Every structure is written in C-alpha cells, then in structure tokens.
Amino acid sequence: MKKTGVIILALLLSAASAIAGPQQNPIAIFAGLDKITGSITTFEININQTKRFGSLNVTPRICNTRPVTEKPKTTAFVEVDENQLDGSLKRIFTGWMLAESPGLNAVEHPVFDVWLTGCRNPNAPKDDFEAPPEETQATTPPPAN
Secondary structure, three states: OHHHHHHHHHHHHHHHHHHOOOEEOOEEEEEEEEOOOOEEEEEEEEOOOOEEEOOEEEEEEEEEEOOOOOOOOEEEEEEEEEEOOOOOEEEEEEEEEEOOOOOOOOEEOOOEEEEEEEEEOOOOOOOOOOOOHHHHOOOOOOOOO
16 A cells, blocks of 8 residues: 555656646847947847847747746747848847856847846746735834934
8 A cells, every 4th residue: 555655646746747847928038238338228028029129120939937946947939130221131040048048049249239038927826935025125224313
C-alpha cells in the first residue's frame, strides 16, 4: 500500500511539472535607447501590433513567460523594421529576444537600441504573495520636535 502511494505521488508531481509550460501574454514590454540624447524609454506593445520608436517599427509576434524555476523566463519573437528616407521599410531584425539576457539578441542600430524587458497580461490573476501597493510603500515617521 505504501508503494502505491509513492507511485501516485510521483505521477501527480510529473503531471504538475508537465502543465508548467510557457504562458502567452498579450503585451510585450521594451526599453529603447536613443543614442543621440542618451535617453531610455520604456514602452508596451500589444502582440501583432506595431509601435514606432525613432525610425524603427517594433512588432512583437509572441511574448511568453515561464515559471521562475525554468529558464529563460521571458522570451518574445520580434520583428523590427527601419523606416528609410524614401518611405520604404528595411527589415533589420527578426528573431527571439530574451529579457533575462538583453545583450544576446537586442536590436543594435546606429542611433537606436531596443531590447525586451518583459511581458504583461493585464487579465492574469495577481500573485498570492504580492502585497498591495499601499503595503509595499515605506512610511517615514514625522521628525521629532
């Protein structure tokens, strides 16, 4: 009887680990560097929509997150086109970006750099361990007179 319980427990654990696949998210979060001004901009783009950053058009096709126990945790398949002076578009990047390793597949352009910083799903349930914003803010007592 004891051996049967161990087998059942092993099957349940293996089934639970098989369920933990990538979660698709409807929003990809990027950071962009304007090398002329030195400013970094964070922007969000809905999947399959295009947003312009400088002379670049950034289009995420998929944005996946994985549980913290698996690596890489956040990946996105992205297409980046450069707007040419004649009005045409030139594809300068197509591929996977890894948020945890931004230097591997970031878009490096003479004027603009773009890299993935995360994915977001506004409809996902909140983490049970996440404290409400008012509880995470530290309060400073008034100074003593």
